[in-house]
Amino acid sequence: MSGMQFGIFTVGDVTPDPLTGVAPSEAERIRAMVAIAKKAEEVGLDVFATGEHHNPPFVPSSPTTLLGYIAAQTERLILSTSTTLITTNDPVKIAEDFSMLQHLAAGRVDLMLGRGNTGPVYPWFGQDIRAAIPLTVEHYGLLRRLWREKVVDWSGQYRTPLQGFTLAPQPLDGVPPFVWHGSIRTPEVAEIAAYYGDGFFANHIFWPPSHTRRMVRLYRERFEHYGHGSGDQAIVGLGGHVFMRPNSQDAVAEFRPYFDNAPVYGHGPSLEDFAAQTPLTVGSPQQVIDRTLGFRDYAGDYQRQFFLVDHAGLPLKTVLDQLDLLGEQVIPVLRKEFQVGRPKHVPDAPTHESLVRAKTADAKPSGIQPTVQEQQS
Amino acid sequence: MTKLTVISGGLRQPSSTRLLADRITEAVEAELAKFNITASSSTIELRPLGRAIIDAMLIGFANAELESAFETVANADGLIAVTPAFNVSYSGLFKSFFDVLPQETLSDMPVLIAATGGTERHSLVLEHALRPMFSYLHAIVAPTGVYAATNDFGAQDGSVGLTERISKAANDFARLLHACGTRTRRDVFTEDLAEMERLLAAAPRPGEDGTVED
Numbered sequence: 179m180s181g182m183q184f185g186i187f188t189v190g191d192v193t194p195d196p197l198t199g200v201a202p203s204e205a206e207r208i209r210a211m212v213a214i215a216k217k218a219e220e221v222g223l224d225v226f227a228t229g230e231h232h233n234p235p236f237v238p239s240s241p242t243t244l245l246g247y248i249a250a251q252t253e254r255l256i257l258s259t260s261t262t263l264i265t266t267n268d269p270v271k272i273a274e275d276f277s278m279l280q281h282l283a284a285g286r287v288d289l290m291l292g293r294g295n296t297g298p299v300y301p302w303f304g305q306d307i308r309a310a311i312p313l314t315v316e317h318y319g320l321l322r323r324l325w326r327e328k329v330v331d332w333s334g335q336y337r338t339p340l341q342g343f344t345l346a347p348q349p350l351d352g353v354p355p356f357v358w359h360g361s362i363r364t365p366e367v368a369e370i371a372a373y374y375g376d377g378f379f380a381n382h383i384f385w386p387p388s389h390t391r392r393m394v395r396l397y398r399e400r401f402e403h404y405g406h407g408s409g410d411q412a413i414v415g416l417g418g419h420v421f422m423r424p425n426s427q428d429a430v431a432e433f434r435p436y437f438d439n440a441p442v443y444g445h446g447p448s449l450e451d452f453a454a455q456t457p458l459t460v461g462s463p464q465q466v467i468d469r470t471l472g473f474r475d476y477a478g479d480y481q482r483q484f485f486l487v488d489h490a491g492l493p494l495k496t497v498l499d500q501l502d503l504l505g506e507q508v509i510p511v512l513r514k515e516f517q518v519g520r521p522k523h524v525p526d527a528p529t530h531e532s533l534v535r536a537k538t539a540d541a542k543p544s545g546i547q548p549t550v551q552e553q554q555s
Numbered sequence: 556m557t558k559l560t561v562i563s564g565g566l567r568q569p570s571s572t573r574l575l576a577d578r579i580t581e582a583v584e585a586e587l588a589k590f591n592i593t594a595s596s597s598t599i600e601l602r603p604l605g606r607a608i609i610d611a612m613l614i615g616f617a618n619a620e621l622e623s624a625f626e627t628v629a630n631a632d633g634l635i636a637v638t639p640a641f642n643v644s645y646s647g648l649f650k651s652f653f654d655v656l657p658q659e660t661l662s663d664m665p666v667l668i669a670a671t672g673g674t675e676r677h678s679l680v681l682e683h684a685l686r687p688m689f690s691y692l693h694a695i696v697a698p699t700g701v702y703a704a705t706n707d708f709g710a711q712d713g714s715v716g717l718t719e720r721i722s723k724a725a726n727d728f729a730r731l732l733h734a735c736g737t738r739t740r741r742d743v744f745t746e747d748l749a750e751m752e753r754l755l756a757a758a759p760r761p762g763e764d765g766t767v768e769d
Contacts, residue, residue, distance in 0.1 A: 312754055319758045365744050366751040373755045385616055396748075446613035455618060 182516050183527040184509045185225025186218055186501070187260035187417065187484040190238035193491035196439040201491070207237050208244070210494045214487075215248045217498050219255040221505020224527075227258035227290065227484060232266075232299050235441075242275040249283035256529065257283055260379075260484070261292025261360045265310050266303035268337065269317045273324035273345050280350040285530030290358040290379050290415075291318065293367075305336065311366050312336075318370065325354035353537055356528045358415055358482075363389040365396055372400030372412070377528070379415035380477070383486055384442055386455050390416065391476040398478065411525055415482035416473055418466075419458045422503045426461035432496075433460045440490035463507035470508075471515055479520045481527035483512070557587055557732055559596040560631035564638035564649035565671075566602055572671045573600065575703045575721075576637040579669055582721045583635065586729030597631075599624050601648050608648065611655040625656055632738045633665040633728070634694070636685070640672035644684040653688065662693040662741050667728040669701040678702035697731050699724040 188211060194201040202210065215226040226248065228238045238244055245257040257279065262272060272289075280287045293310045294300075300307040316334045323330050324345050333339035349355070358377035361367030362385055371378040378397040380390040398409030406412070421436075423429035430449065437449045437460070452458055459469040470483065485504065488497040526532065561580050565572030576598065584594045601608070607621040617625060628634065638649035653661075668685040672678070681700040689696045701724045707717040 311751065315751075315754045315758050365748045369748055369751040370755060384614065389616075392744075443614045447610045447618070451610075451618070452614070455616075 181513065181520070181526055182480070183224040183256065183482045184504075184512065185223050185227060185256070185258070185482070185484050186214070186487055186504075187227040187229070187258075188214065188238075188486070188488050189229045190231060190236050191441065191489055192235040192237060193441060193489065195491040195493060196435045201235075204237050210488070210497070211238070211244065212248055212251070213494060214497055214501065215255065215257075216251055217501045219252045221501050222509060223255070223501070223505060225256040225258055225482065225484070227260040229260050230263055230294075231296070232302065233296060242279045245287070246279055246282050249279065249286065252286075254286070256286045256288060258287070258358075259289045261290045261294075263294040263299070264291040264317050264321070265293050265307075265313045266299055266305050267317075269321040270324060270337075270340070270343070270345075273321055276355050277325070277345060277347050277349050280355055280530070281347055285350050285353075285534075287530070288356040288358065288528070290360040290377075292360045293364075309336070314366070315370065318374075322354075322374070325349050350530070351534050351537075353530060353533045355530075356533060358413075361393060363393060365393070368393050368397035369400055372397050372406075373404055375401065375404065375406035377413035377415060377481070379482070379484075380417070382417040382457050382473075383419040384456055387457065387473075387476055394477045394480075408523070410478055410521065411523060413482075413525065413528060414477055414480035415484065416477055416480060417457070418470055418473070418483060418485045419456070420466045420485050420487065420500070420504075421460045422463050422466055422500060422508075424462060424503075426465060429460050429462065436490040436492055444490075463503050466508050467511050467515070470512055474516070479516070479524045481525065557592050557594045557632045557737070558630060559583065559594055559633050559635060560628050561596055561598040561635045562601065562628070562637065562649070562652065563598060564601045564646050564652075566639065566646070566648070571703065571705070571708060572637050572639050573598075574708070575669055575671055575701065576635060578718075578721055579635055579637070579667065579701060579725060582725035583633075583667070583728055583732075586722075586725045587732065590729065590733045592729075592733065596635075597627050599627060601652055604652070605648055608651045608655055612651060617655065621655070625660065628656065629660045629740055631664065632735070633667070633732045634661065635667045635669065635728075636689070637669040637671070638685070640670050640677045640680045643677065644680060645670070645688070650688070653692065657743075659693065659741050659743050661689065663735075664694050664738060665697060665728065665731045665735050666694040667697045667700065667724060669703070669724070671703050671705075673705055675702075675704045675706070678704070695731065695735065697724065697728045699727045 192201050192207045218226050228241050228244055230241050232239050241259050249257055276289055293314055297307050313336050316336050320332055330340055330343045358379045359367045359371035360379040362381045368378055380393050382390045394414055398412045401412035402409040421429055421433040434449055438444055443452055453460055459466050487500040561576050563573045563576040580596050587594045604621055607618045611617045611621055638645040666689050668681050670680050681702055686696050701720055703717055
C-alpha cells in the first residue's frame, strides 16, 4: 500500500430505517459494524475506523474490543478510531488498550484523537468539559510518554500521579501507533497535531469546505513552523460522505428519505442544498470520483481519505452495496488519479511498517517525531 | 467613517419595525454628522433569512447568504437592533438570529436597542429582554432604547413623542459611538490558537526527563 489510504469511518449510531420505522437492536448494529469492516477489507479498502460514544443511540463504547475482534477476522485492514476521546479516557488505559491491539493485529493499528463534545460524558468520567483543551494537552503529553519511555514518573492536574510506571505490553517493535488528531473547526487541534508532527484529520463532512481549507492550511503552516518538514509534507486526512448508485437519479431518490430524517442534518436544508454546501455527494460513482479528486484543490496532496457510508438507518445490505461500488469503481480510480502530479517529497500515508523502517533507518525519524533540539532551535 | 449595521426583525411588508429602524438610522447618522463623522449603514431584514437561520440552528453552519449577514454584523462599528415584541419578549426569529451568530461577534460593540408593539404596555421589553441578551453577548448597550407602539405612528401627540425619543436615543448612541471609535474585530480563532501555543509550550516534552527511548 503506497500513496494514499482509503477507508471508512463509522459513528456507530442505532437509527431507525425511515422506510420501516424499525431500528436494529444493539446486537444487530454491532454485528453489522463487523460485517462492514470485513467487507471493507474484501473490496480493497485500507482502513476501518470506529467512533467512540458513551450514550445511546450509539453502540461503540469500547473501540479496541470491537477492533480486536475485527483484527482476528482480517488480514490487511488497518484498524483505527474516529475518534478516541483523549479527554475522558485515562491516557494510561488508552496506552494499554492500543498497545495490546497493536500486538494482536500485528501492527495494523492507528488511532485518531478527539475531545468529544457530549457534555455529560465529561462528568460521567470525572472530568469537566470546560477544561477540555488543557485536559487534552495534559492527557496527550502523558500518553506520548507512556508509549516512549520505559519508566514514567508523572504528575499533572487531571489524573492521579504515576511513580515508576511501566507500560505493558510495550508498543509493538518499540513503535507507538501513529496518532491522528481529528477536528471539525477547532484550531487547537490543528496546533497540537502540528506541534508533535502527528497527523491531522479534518472531519470535513457536514460542514462547508471553507472550514477544512482553513484548518488544513493552519496545520500545514504550523507543522512547518515546528520543524517537521515543509507544509506539504504534513500528514493530512479528510472525511467524505457519499451515497451511490450506478444511475445518479436512483441514488438521490433512494437516499432522500434517509437524508431527510438523518439525526445530524435531517429536517434542515434540502439534500440538494446540503450537497452543494458540504462534501456530501449523492450520485454516480463517477460523481464521487470527481468530487473527491477536487478535495485536493483546497487540502493539497494528502494521505488518507475516509468515507461515511453506514448511518442514518441505512440497511446493512445497502451499506455493503456502497462498499462494492467504492471498492470496484471508485477507489481504484482515486488511487491512480491522486498519484498524478503528486510531488515525490509528499509522504505516503504512515503505516506500522513505515514507522518501523523510519525508526531503523534513523534513531530520530524525521517528519514523524521531533527531537527536543529541533523544536528549540 | 462609521459603519452601522441595522437588524430589523419585522415580518410584514410594510413593516413598522423596519420603519422604526430606518428612522433611528437616519437620526443616528444626523447625530454623528455633528461630530463630523460620516456613517454608512447596512440593513439586514431577518424575514428573508428565516429559513437559513433555522437551518443553521439545526445543522450548525450558516449558508452563504446568512454568512454574509454575519460578516456585515461583525464588521460594523455599531449595531441598531429592532424587533417586534411578541409574547412579552423579542420575536423568536430575532432571538434565533443572535443564537446562531458566531460567538463574540458582538463583543465590545455599541448597540442601540429598539422594539415595536401593539400598545405602550410592552415598552419594558427593552429592559427585561433585549438589554440582558445584548449584555450577555458582551455588547455595550446604549442606555437609551426606543420603543414604538402602534399609536406612536398615528396620533399626533404620540408621533411627536416618538420623534423626540428617537432623537434622544440617537444622540446618546452617537456619543457612545464617538467615544468607542472604530471597532477592532475580535479574532477568536487566533486567540484560541495563541492560548494553545502557550499551553503546549508549558507541557513537558517527551524524553525531557532524561528517560531513554529504546
